[in-house]
Amino acid sequence: MRDLPLGLTAALTAAAAALTACGGGTDPEAGEMTVFAAASLTDAFEELAAEFEARHPGTEVVLNFAGSSELAAQINAGAPADVFAAADTATMGQVVEGEGLNDEWAAEHGEDGAVFATNALRIAVPADDPAGIEDLDDLAGADVSVALCADEVPCGAATAAALEAAGLDITPVTYEGDVRAVLTKVELGEVDAGLVYATDVRAAGEGVTGISFPEAEEAVNAYPIGLLADAPRPGPAADWIDLVLSQDGAAVLAEAGFGAP
Amino acid sequence: MGEHRVSVLCADLRLSRGDFDLDVALSVAAGEVLALLGPNGAGKSSALRALAGLLPLTAGHVRVDGDDHTRTPVERRPIGMVFQDYLLFQHMSTLDNVAFGPRCQGESKADARARAAELLGHMDLAGYTRARPRNLSGGQAQRVALARALAVRPRLLLLDEPMAALDVSTRLHVRGRLRRLLEEFDGATVLVTHDPLDAMVLADRIAVVEGGRVVQEGAPAEVARRPRTPYVARLVGLNLFRGRADGTAVALDGGAVVEVHEAHHGPALVAFPPRAVALYRRRPDGSPRNLWELTVDGVERFGDQVRVHLTGTLDLAADISPAALAELGLVRGDTVWAGVKAAEAECYPG
Amino acid sequence: MTGSAAPAGPVLRARPGRPPWPLVLPALVGVAFLVLPMLGLVVRAPWPDMGRRVTEPDVLAALWLSLSTATVTTALCLVFGVPLAWLLARTDFPGRRLVRALVAVPLVVPPVVGGVALLLLLGRNGLLGRYLDAWFGITVPFTPAAVVLAQTFVAMPFLVISVEGALRGADRRYEEAAATLGAGRVTVFTRVTLPMVLPGVGAGAILCWARALGEFGATITFAGNFPGTTQTMPLAVYMAMQRDPEAAIVLSLVLLLVSLAVLATLREKWVNTA
16 A cells, blocks of 8 residues: 555545445345345245245345255354254254354344244155055055155255154165255156155145155154344344244145244 | 370360359360469369269260260269369378279279289389378379379370379479370370470460360460460460551551561451560660650560560560560650561461 | 667566466366365275275275276277267268267256166167066176167267367368378278377267266166176176275275276376377
């Protein structure tokens, strides 16, 4: 800076100050609030976001949907999120240990986030059900081709727990990287059956039939939500979580196929 | 000329592409070399490609040894072709280049190679059979290309600008050698060139092609001595004029009159070399039969001579020595007297 | 003094001079941009237990599957892609421009979409697949053959485009020369054209192989993911990433090093023979 003319230095300083000023000092209620949420929450959260924006004029809810573990990695790497809604408690645990949750909020709602919904596994079969699947035992049949989630991803962990509870050892034709991929293979009829979540069956519509089975109760996925420690907009974020936990929130989630906590 | 010999090639080549239009009839006897001489774009290469089958004819015919090959595909014509840059296959040895044709004709590998080796030996290339084409000199590459073309035992040999890829210093030697090799070939040869010297040395007969037509055809000496178009005259370095003869006086189209030594009547051409023109600052006394007062249009170096371009009642070129130029002190726009002896002016029916 | 007379004694050759910075600077940025992310992998790799991780049976199986399927894919691309490139470069059939545009489609389409498209064609209920299943009892998805097909779909354009470019750049007069020597079109192609464009074919094959080796989206969609059968290295990396990022780094490095070694060897061979 030494060689810069004095006037230019002053101008640069002023510009920098102006930029800084843009970051704060405005209406705390208005602006964007960012929610990172598991992909399975897409439909429910989009509906809730519309409701939220209607109740809080001036606040825009920015939704970022992806796999829970990818989102957790992004948050721990410093992504500017206010709220994290995970598809399982383990992934929320990664964030609790990483960036952490807002202390004040956690003291009130729980150190590991608040569980707002559950999701149970279903057997998904194509609408014409070519292999005649009726319960979990049928998946072990020699001629039945099955798609399962890979062990590495959350739905895979749930699948493993359910199969263990049933005492079944199923060799699928493929271990998919996410639950939607399992659903796609079922929808296209490439496999006779797959294990997916109730919400996925609901989202797939008429192409897929869901069959519930008792062992699914052994592997119910709890969905925790939390206000992040570094949330840029903690106020609206807390309001958002309240909406999700409210009766109105529960109704929307149930419509999408989620179970109550 | 080939009147006493049987015609191997008999072709009537007609093709039109866009605004270009070729109409050339050729007949070449066994053992005869015909040169197609002409400026760029005259259609001589198109004629050669049409003979090879690389360019389809719009009309006409190509007959070799009496058989009609107008519609024969390239690979089944009884031809051998030497291309301008020789186009030797770079990924093959010299031997395999020459053996390529016989192999394609179904000869065994051993027979094809034996024939290739024999041809290369005949062309003094026995030591280069394993060489890659890129390591050959221009003259060697030309002989390999010729050997490759002859290896298929063609009846019609086609050469496209065979000297163009060579540098000037080697041309004299290579041209003489090519001449001797072509003399041994017993089929018909057609070669295309834009260099009159190549045509004169290599060919038994020259067909001058301009604008898609043969404008003059004859033995090299005949064409050199009696050009029929300004293009040929310029190529062979002659002043050429068209006019009407009445005895030894020829009235040129431009109005001037030239005295010649041989009497003719009717349309005639008059030609004389630039070195036959003498220049004078003043009207000379013991004047030659032909004398014109002309204006200097330009002066340029021409070999060890100086070429003076003159304009006026007729346009002509005069070659004088640099010393004479210095003495005359000519510059553009000067007026000068130009004289030509009647004995130097060749006159022939036009 | 004009330059025509050569001075006696040693010739003073003009030095080539330093490369100009407007070219060097962006080139350095380019190299850094390509190499630095790899450096990230190298720095974060768990070197102490690298040896143990690399020799795990699942890793070796995935590596073998990747190398073998990429090689088969390259062979398939050569068998079908070179003639296709020839048709595009050397003939003028109706719809040629459309076909050329279609050849580039897999470059533009996200590989996952390519995988779905393959499922819709060759899947159990696919346009063709249903007949394969009904008449011959063949199901393509979830097999190593499906891995090869998915890779071929995404890698073929690389080969076709390189070879077509080489063919268009090749001097066609050599083909004419061969024809005048009695060579039919097939002979001209195999004996003259192909040797002439061999460097282009080689470059295309290398690109094709590398693309096949890195293929992920179309493979996981069409062939699925089953260790030893359809789990190639990129799929193994993706799965490892879900639970054990360090394992993913190890796998990535293995893939990187093996492919670099193969490419370097091929290139060496290529330069020596060409």
